[in-house]
Amino acid sequence: MKKYLIIILAITVYACDFSKRIDTTAAVKEMRERQVKRVLPQDIVNQVDVWGQELQARLAKGQVADSLSSKNKVRIQSGSIEMLKKSVKDAKINEMLDAIAFGLIQKQDIPASIQKNSSGDSLYYIYPTNNGNVTLIGFSKKQVIIQMDKPLIK
Structure with a gap:
């Protein structure tokens, strides 16, 4: 045993x-x-605001929009309000462009703003330039979340 x-x-x-x-x-x-983190809509808007301001400053310094858009995975469009309304088919963004046009006619100081598109999957950082044109910087919500969590992704 x-x-x-x-x-x-x-x-x-x-x-x-x-x-x-x-x-x-x-x-x-x-x-x-590796813990799943909750990203609130306000977090996404705040991040778009930060990145939009950075891109606005870079565009003002003369960097090329095409290189910035491919590097940052955003869509940058700039031009007259009529041209932008033809290229952007979203109703909410077109309403915003109409409001900016009205403000420019009234000689109002228009700050940059962030608007969601109708489907809610993209955010647009919109601001008028000094020469009377408007610049739209389109951010995909999905891409913003990926870029926010990039340090955690291995």
Whole structure:
């Protein structure tokens, strides 16, 4: 009986592999990093505002819109309000362009604004330029969330 007990004990000890110990502090840290984070609509709008201001400053310094749009994965359109209304088919954005046109006619100071399109899947950072044109910077909500979480994606 003692032989069987010793054999079972030896098999049990042999089956336990102590070389593969897990560093619990590193495991907890990685679990926190991979934790799903909730992104609120206000977070998305705030991020679009920050990025829109950065792109507006870069465009004002003379950087090319095509290179900025491909680098930042956004859609940049600039021109007269009539031209933009023809190229943008969204009703909410066209209403916003009409409001900007009215404000420009009234010689009002129009700050940059952020508008959602009708379907709600994109946000537009809209601002009038010094020469009377308007610039639209279109952000996809999905792309904004990906760019916000980029440091966490491996």
